[in-house]
Amino acid sequence: MTEARPAAEPRWLTSTEMDAWLNVTQLLMLLPTALDRQLRDDAGLPHAHYRILTMLSAERDGSMRMTQLARRAGTTTTRLSHAVSVLEERGWVERSACPTDKRGQVARLTSDGWNFLRSAAPGHVAEVRRLVFDHLTDDDVTRLREITAKLLPSLAD
Amino acid sequence: MTEARPAAEPRWLTSTEMDAWLNVTQLLMLLPTALDRQLRDDAGLPHAHYRILTMLSAERDGSMRMTQLARRAGTTTTRLSHAVSVLEERGWVERSACPTDKRGQVARLTSDGWNFLRSAAPGHVAEVRRLVFDHLTDDDVTRLREITAKLLPSLAD
DNA sequence: CCGTTGTTGTTGAAGTTTCAATAGTGGAGT
DNA sequence: ACTCCACTATTGAAACTTCAACAACAACGG
Numbered sequence: 001m002t003e004a005r006p007a008a009e010p011r012w013l014t015s016t017e018m019d020a021w022l023n024v025t026q027l028l029m030l031l032p033t034a035l036d037r038q039l040r041d042d043a044g045l046p047h048a049h050y051r052i053l054t055m056l057s058a059e060r061d062g063s064m065r066m067t068q069l070a071r072r073a074g075t076t077t078t079r080l081s082h083a084v085s086v087l088e089e090r091g092w093v094e095r096s097a098c099p100t101d102k103r104g105q106v107a108r109l110t111s112d113g114w115n116f117l118r119s120a121a122p123g124h125v126a127e128v129r130r131l132v133f134d135h136l137t138d139d140d141v142t143r144l145r146e147i148t149a150k151l152l153p154s155l156a157d
Numbered sequence: 158m159t160e161a162r163p164a165a166e167p168r169w170l171t172s173t174e175m176d177a178w179l180n181v182t183q184l185l186m187l188l189p190t191a192l193d194r195q196l197r198d199d200a201g202l203p204h205a206h207y208r209i210l211t212m213l214s215a216e217r218d219g220s221m222r223m224t225q226l227a228r229r230a231g232t233t234t235t236r237l238s239h240a241v242s243v244l245e246e247r248g249w250v251e252r253s254a255c256p257t258d259k260r261g262q263v264a265r266l267t268s269d270g271w272n273f274l275r276s277a278a279p280g281h282v283a284e285v286r287r288l289v290f291d292h293l294t295d296d297d298v299t300r301l302r303e304i305t306a307k308l309l310p311s312l313a314d
Numbered sequence: 315c316c317g318t319t320g321t322t323g324t325t326g327a328a329g330t331t332t333c334a335a336t337a338g339t340g341g342a343g344t
Numbered sequence: 345a346c347t348c349c350a351c352t353a354t355t356g357a358a359a360c361t362t363c364a365a366c367a368a369c370a371a372c373g374g
Binding site: 048079101 | 362370
């Protein structure tokens with residue numbers, strides 16, 4: 001025998017892959033921090049909470065089941081449960097029992113929630129432009145959409 | 158006069174930009190969570206802490222000033238200070254006074270720190286491959302490196 | 315109908331990040 | 345030497361996330 005099974009030399013990253021990965025991880029650290037800062041300063045909530053509101057606002061009635069909302073927002077049910085509690089205290093979201101499944105809860109954007117989003121959106125979009133799209137060509141954007149689309153499926157369970 | 162200054166209609170995202178942005182933000186939510194889970198389960202620390210160790214390991218003597226380490230790791234000095242306290246308790250990092258600047262502190266990877274990294278790296282690289290590079294062509298990787306390189310400068314202060 | 319298993323959503327404690335405040339030192343100008 | 349401002353790093357409290365445990369209901373098979 002030559003070597004134990006799990007000790008087989010791993011396939012390390014190539015030089016190009018390593019460069020890309022260093023950039024990606026740096027972006028993973030810096031971009032959320034930058035988005036959080038703008039939203040905290042200007043609107044008083046973290047990006048993850050803002051995201052929950054926008055996902056609700058994409059529904060016609062501004063409401064969604066908790067589990068589905070968690071999936072859409074890219075978060076966990078635990079995180080969502082805590083977050084909705086905060087958003088509920090601020091009056092932007094309301095919980096109600098699901099009529100078709102007694103286990104379920106439905107989160108709904110309140111009137112204040114809609115108003116808040118309308119007031120916060122322009123500043124946030126401006127920041128997203130400033131941080132991201134101002135630096136990219138149309139072709140970059142298309143390619144970014146394609147590449148991210150390839151990565152998402154395996155991350156969504 | 159027609160309208161107040163800050164109320165000018167913002168430049169909303171185009172359809173393509175919005176698609177790309179939805180993907181990017183979803184990635185921003187899911188990828189760190191996935192990296193954290195693998196590292197917590199297999200190595201017992203979050204990705205941000207692992208990243209600090211790898212940045213130290215890239216230095217020949219495994220040591221760096223706190224502020225520079227924070228920049229390299231894409232974090233803040235506050236976060237780093239807390240993180241190094243944890244890493245120090247686990248025996249993977251040591252602090253010492255900077256000889257040339259009495260305000261400064263130097264973080265250094267210990268022998269245990271090096272050993273830990275050697276043991277954790279293969280599993281982590283495998284996960285990075287599984288989550289990211291297995292889904293991308295060589296051209297994708299090159300393009301990803303270019304696009305991220307365009308975004309980083311404005312994020313690094 | 316009953317037991318079993320899976321799903322939904324919440325909770326509390328522990329760990330991590332954020333924010334504001336702070337102490338100590340460096341550096342430039344007077 | 346002194347003043348002023350910038351830089352370095354840390355601290356504690358509040359906010360957010362993670363993890364394990366749990367309660368309640370749904371869905372399925374016997």
